[in-house]
Amino acid sequence: MTFQFNFTIEDHLESKLAPLGDGALTLDSSKELSVLESQKREHRDRKCSIEQLDSPRDHLWENKSVENAAPSQDTDSPLTAASDSDNLEPHKKQPCLRAAKEHVMPKDLKKVLENKVIETLPGLQHANLSVVKTVLLKDSFPGENIVSKSFSSHTDLITGVYEGGLKIWECTFDLLAYFIKAKVKFAGKKVLDLGCGSGLLGITAFKGGAKEIHFQDYNSMVIDEVTLPNVIANSNLEDEENDVNKPDVKRCRKSDVVQEPYKCQFYSGEWSEFCKLVLSREKLFVKYDLILTSETIYNPDYYGTLHQTFLRLLGKNGQVLLASKAHYFGVGGGVHLFQKFVEERGVFETRTLEIIDEGLKRFIIELTFKCPS
Ligand SMILES: C[S@@+](CC[C@H](N)C(=O)[O-])C[C@H]1O[C@@H](n2cnc3c(N)ncnc32)[C@H](O)[C@@H]1O
Numbered sequence: 001m002t003f004q005f006n007f008t009i010e011d012h013l014e015s016k017l018a019p020l021g022d023g024a025l026t027l028d029s030s031k032e033l034s035v036l037e038s039q040k041r042e043h044r045d046r047k048c049s050i051e052q053l054d055s056p057r058d059h060l061w062e063n064k065s066v067e068n069a070a071p072s073q074d075t076d077s078p079l080t081a082a083s084d085s086d087n088l089e090p091h092k093k094q095p096c097l098r099a100a101k102e103h104v105m106p107k108d109l110k111k112v113l114e115n116k117v118i119e120t121l122p123g124l125q126h127a128n129l130s131v132v133k134t135v136l137l138k139d140s141f142p143g144e145n146i147v148s149k150s151f152s153s154h155t156d157l158i159t160g161v162y163e164g165g166l167k168i169w170e171c172t173f174d175l176l177a178y179f180i181k182a183k184v185k186f187a188g189k190k191v192l193d194l195g196c197g198s199g200l201l202g203i204t205a206f207k208g209g210a211k212e213i214h215f216q217d218y219n220s221m222v223i224d225e226v227t228l229p230n231v232i233a234n235s236n237l238e239d240e241e242n243d244v245n246k247p248d249v250k251r252c253r254k255s256d257v258v259q260e261p262y263k264c265q266f267y268s269g270e271w272s273e274f275c276k277l278v279l280s281r282e283k284l285f286v287k288y289d290l291i292l293t294s295e296t297i298y299n300p301d302y303y304g305t306l307h308q309t310f311l312r313l314l315g316k317n318g319q320v321l322l323a324s325k326a327h328y329f330g331v332g333g334g335v336h337l338f339q340k341f342v343e344e345r346g347v348f349e350t351r352t353l354e355i356i357d358e359g360l361k362r363f364i365i366e367l368t369f370k371c372p373s
Pocket residue numbers: 163164165166167168169170171172194195196197198216217218219269270271272293294295296302305
């Protein structure tokens with residue numbers, strides 16, 4: 001693979017994830033699980049000094065970051081909260097509703113990987129985020145550049161502007177490890193990776209045979225620069241096309257492989273807007289069998305919309321697998337608060353599937369409808 005970039009990677013942006021060697025994804029491999037866990041530990045240890053940055057800070061609650069936001073690119077514009085009349089929950093302090101849009105899979109899939117450096121996790125490829133950020137910092141965008149905003153405000157989250165999708169958060173690794181341990185089945189399922197960022201959860205479902213996978217992130221730039229490239233990087237297009245040693249019959253299957261990423265759909269925008277968009281696109285919207293979501297419950301002001309999203313989009317017998325830190329310091333969100341919120345509404349049953357009690361305490365929980373039928 002040739003990389004086309006003519007800049008230096010600044011030290012402070014150097015990768016925090018070391019490549020680990022390639023390998024096909026097998027969900028029951030204990031070797032992969034232990035590699036994944038050590039990767040996770042390494043990742044956490046290296047960033048423990050900046051762990052507080054993981055947690056949204058007090059100042060994120062100030063609406064000033066939103067008020068100061070530059071006009072967004074094309075359809076990336078925030079709408080007023082009042083425009084969402086469908087939500088049952090009040091939008092206390094929720095400053096804006098970013099319009100949702102679908103990101104169409106580009107025709108030239110390889111072009112999406114230009115300027116990207118691809119790294120490897122067990123069974124997964126992903127674009128090096130430091131390189132992505134460096135390119136985005138160097139390029140001048142007509143609209144809002146969430147990377148420069150995030151750098152200038154020294155934070156990974158700016159409420160209503162940038163919600164953190166340009167990094168792989170720790171609980172994603174927890175959920176990936178859980179998939180292997182619990183032998184989670186994806187085959188034939190319609191899956192949503194909600195608040196996807198890098199999209200590694202949805203990509204794992206994609207590789208595990210899910211029939212349709214939707215990716216949603218708040219920020220359009222995250223989808224274009226990270227999620228979409230990651231899905232394409234995991235589609236093995238290059239290997240199939242370049243392997244001239246493969247018999248013709250095998251190479252003819254190239255078109256099948258090229259079709260594969262088209263099982264995936266990509267959306268950006270705020271959750272209630274995303275709901276409206278997907279529900280309006282298809283007359284008979286088929287709800288998701290499985291919703292995967294990691295580190296999306298840090299902001300209690302979003303709980304109403306998140307709960308509503310599960311309510312509207314999850315199939316009656318569907319399952320939400322949610323990974324989260326126990327508590328997000330400085331903001332007040334966390335697992336217990338969210339479980340309490342969900343239980344008070346009486347629609348979903350919550351069940352703790354796993355507690356990860358190393359470093360910052362983390363949880364994997366499941367939500368299912370109390371009365372499926
Ligand atoms: C902290 S990041 C986690 C990213 C990724 N799931 C991970 O674990 O690496 C939170 C994600 O939730 C999404 N998100 C948070 N609040 C949102 C909201 N109100 N509407 C839409 N998306 C939201 C953002 O797009 C962001 O990618």
